[in-house]
Amino acid sequence: MAYDYRPFPYAPPPGLTAPEPRHPVLIVGAGPIGLAMALELANHGVRSVVVDDNDVVSVGSRAICWSKRSLEIFARLGIAERCLEKGVTWKVGRTFHRDREVFNFDLLPEDGHRMPAFINLQQYYVEQYLAEAAIAHPLIDLRFKNRVTALSQSDHVRAEIGTPDGPYRLEAEYLLACDGARSPIRGLMGLDFKGELFEERFLIADIEMEADFPPERHFWFEPTFHPGQSALLHKQPDNIYRIDLQLGWDADPEAERQPDRVIPRIERVVGHSDFRLDWVSVYTFQCRRLDQFVHDRVIFVGDSAHVVSPFGARGGNGGMQDVDNLGWKLAAVLAGGPETLLESYDRERQHGADENIANSTRATRFMTPEDGAERVFRDAVLRLAGKAAFARAWVNSGRLSRPCTYPGLGPDADLPVGAAPGMVAPDAPVAEGWLQDQLRGWTLLAFNHDAPDVGLPVLHPTGDNARARYQGDAANALYLIRPDQVVAARWITATAAEVTTALSHHKEGRPWP
Amino acid sequence: MALNTLPNLPDHDGFYAALLAAHKGLTAEESAALNAELILILANHIGDRAVLDAALTLAGQR
Ligand SMILES: Cc1cc2nc3c(=O)[nH]c(=O)nc-3n(C[C@H](O)[C@H](O)[C@H](O)COP(=O)(O)OP(=O)(O)OC[C@H]3O[C@@H](n4cnc5c(N)ncnc54)[C@H](O)[C@@H]3O)c2cc1C
Numbered sequence: 001m002a003y004d005y006r007p008f009p010y011a012p013p014p015g016l017t018a019p020e021p022r023h024p025v026l027i028v029g030a031g032p033i034g035l036a037m038a039l040e041l042a043n044h045g046v047r048s049v050v051v052d053d054n055d056v057v058s059v060g061s062r063a064i065c066w067s068k069r070s071l072e073i074f075a076r077l078g079i080a081e082r083c084l085e086k087g088v089t090w091k092v093g094r095t096f097h098r099d100r101e102v103f104n105f106d107l108l109p110e111d112g113h114r115m116p117a118f119i120n121l122q123q124y125y126v127e128q129y130l131a132e133a134a135i136a137h138p139l140i141d142l143r144f145k146n147r148v149t150a151l152s153q154s155d156h157v158r159a160e161i162g163t164p165d166g167p168y169r170l171e172a173e174y175l176l177a178c179d180g181a182r183s184p185i186r187g188l189m190g191l192d193f194k195g196e197l198f199e200e201r202f203l204i205a206d207i208e209m210e211a212d213f214p215p216e217r218h219f220w221f222e223p224t225f226h227p228g229q230s231a232l233l234h235k236q237p238d239n240i241y242r243i244d245l246q247l248g249w250d251a252d253p254e255a256e257r258q259p260d261r262v263i264p265r266i267e268r269v270v271g272h273s274d275f276r277l278d279w280v281s282v283y284t285f286q287c288r289r290l291d292q293f294v295h296d297r298v299i300f301v302g303d304s305a306h307v308v309s310p311f312g313a314r315g316g317n318g319g320m321q322d323v324d325n326l327g328w329k330l331a332a333v334l335a336g337g338p339e340t341l342l343e344s345y346d347r348e349r350q351h352g353a354d355e356n357i358a359n360s361t362r363a364t365r366f367m368t369p370e371d372g373a374e375r376v377f378r379d380a381v382l383r384l385a386g387k388a389a390f391a392r393a394w395v396n397s398g399r400l401s402r403p404c405t406y407p408g409l410g411p412d413a414d415l416p417v418g419a420a421p422g423m424v425a426p427d428a429p430v431a432e433g434w435l436q437d438q439l440r441g442w443t444l445l446a447f448n449h450d451a452p453d454v455g456l457p458v459l460h461p462t463g464d465n466a467r468a469r470y471q472g473d474a475a476n477a478l479y480l481i482r483p484d485q486v487v488a489a490r491w492i493t494a495t496a497a498e499v500t501t502a503l504s505h506h507k508e509g510r511p512w513p
Numbered sequence: 514m515a516l517n518t519l520p521n522l523p524d525h526d527g528f529y530a531a532l533l534a535a536h537k538g539l540t541a542e543e544s545a546a547l548n549a550e551l552i553l554i555l556a557n558h559i560g561d562r563a564v565l566d567a568a569l570t571l572a573g574q575r
Contacts, residue, residue, distance in 0.1 A: 373545075373549075376549045377549050377552075377553070379546065379549075380550045383550065384553055384554070387556075390559075391553065394553070430528060
């Protein structure tokens with residue numbers, strides 16, 4: 001069934017009648033990133049005003065694949081249960097060349113994780129759940145039909161905001177630009193958005209049909225139903241299926257959007273005409289980012305800071321990792337902590353964006369090789385995949401979103417590779433439920449170790465999974481975990497002085513050593 | 514391991530002839546496709562990024 005778009009109510013903001021007191025944080029944009037940002041800040045006790053020029057959730061489903069890490073973040077924001085209940089859980093992807101399977105992957109081959117590798121859930125549902133949680137939160141003031149039209153900054157930020165009842169002005173300590181890929185804030189500040197555009201057009205369609213297609217990601221290179229191009233089929237809730245079809249650079253985007261063109265193409269994919277078009281769009285994809293995400297008191301988060309092509313689902317999921325990284329740091333700075341923490345947001349999330357851009361660019365190039373050597377090698381990989389095992393993994397239809405490992409964290413020790421400094425602390429079942437649920441602030445994890453008293457909560461996780469993921473073959477292990485559940489440092493054994501040194505280092509956001 | 518640029522292949526004349534024979538009668542396009550597969554197969558067999566990077570650099574020297 002089609003999604004029921006219900007406008008959120010508009011109320012005339014107080015600033016129209018009298019100046020408002022300066023707010024700690026103004027968030028521009030109530031897309032998934034702005035809304036998640038407000039909820040994450042509220043978790044840290046920080047009030048925010050969120051303005052959005054619109055009053056409905058995302059038109060068309062856009063993002064559908066939400067990663068394990070995003071779900072872990074959603075758990076903290078209070079919407080994971082709703083997402084899991086509604087979403088289609090999946091972990092297997094199959095890639096075909098012509099009509100034969102050449103490669104498959106299982107994104108979560110081991111047990112003992114609360115969250116699945118991925119769920120598919122239309123972006124409008126995720127936005128709806130986030131918006132409802134934000135509206136219900138006493139620390140969040142969400143204002144629809146409020147458009148930022150100008151801004152300036154000194155030791156605070158001033159924004160001009162237009163509403164149906166006229167303009168007003170807001171002041172805030174910090175402005176978070178969560179205003180999407182076309183970011184008007186970026187434009188108002190005259191900032192360059194560097195990167196590359198792929199000269200290729202893709203038809204993206206959501207269709208509704210009754211089918212027993214498995215909950216897997218299927219990707220085809222040069223299928224017989226769409227010769228010479230690529231195609232993707234993915235299942236969503238409500239009997240909605242996502243179909244991506246590569247069209248070529250010469251395709252006319254206006255004509256290709258018309259049902260008389262779209263329907264026959266889709267009939268060839270699904271083999272019948274018993275479906276309804278839910279949403280159709282023709283896209284050209286880009287990978288770009290800002291040189292810097294922090295510009296004094298204006299901070300870019302999500303698509304306003306970086307965009308990627310969607311093969312790999314690294315756009316929205318990458319943005320959620322920005323939220324994860326910035327929340328506790330901005331809360332600490334507002335509470336009087338060092339501003340170097342915001343530099344660490346900039347440094348760490350640029351690193352994350354570069355990894356997402358590199359992966360998305362490689363996948364898009366593999367799909368849309370330029371004439372010449374690029375195409376010769378791409379075709380060679382596809383041919384080899386049919387006759388040599390090694391080449392199967394080289395077939396690149398998208399490397400799906402995983403959190404990056406932040407460089408410059410530590411100290412490190414000879415402990416399991418999957419829990420190194422800079423990585424998200426792996427989840428595991430523990431006596432109290434799930435380990436990640438216990439990680440809600442600076443925490444020490446101690447294995448066969450009397451943790452030194454440095455004023456931090458100490459957990460002694462039990463269970464085989466936790467031991468295997470953190471302690472491995474070592475006699476003992478001690479971990480320092482950041483509020484965003486990233487491993488900051490680890491030791492086989494450490495004194496209070498060693499832990500305190502690492503802790504104060506990381507609380508200032510300085511790279512180790 | 515470092516890239517070996519000293520003589521290493523016994524009967525190199527024989528291999529050279531086999532390489533040419535594999536390309537015999539191919540169009541330029543077919544030859545490029547054959548070479549591409551060959552490079553990928555050999556790269557996987559070598560399995561050492563440092564060696565491959567050194568080979569890329571050497572091949573690119575003008
Ligand atoms: C076809 C497609 C498929 C995708 N698939 C995936 C996927 O599977 N997984 C994934 O993770 N990502 C995916 N993405 C990417 C994902 O949609 C984006 O990364 C995500 O929407 C970014 O969220 P955001 O909040 O940063 O920006 P947006 O969602 O663009 O939200 C920005 C908000 O700011 C508001 N705004 C703009 N200007 C102003 C202003 N001046 N004043 C007030 N408000 C303003 C806008 O109205 C909007 O609500 C896909 C994208 C596309 C196009």
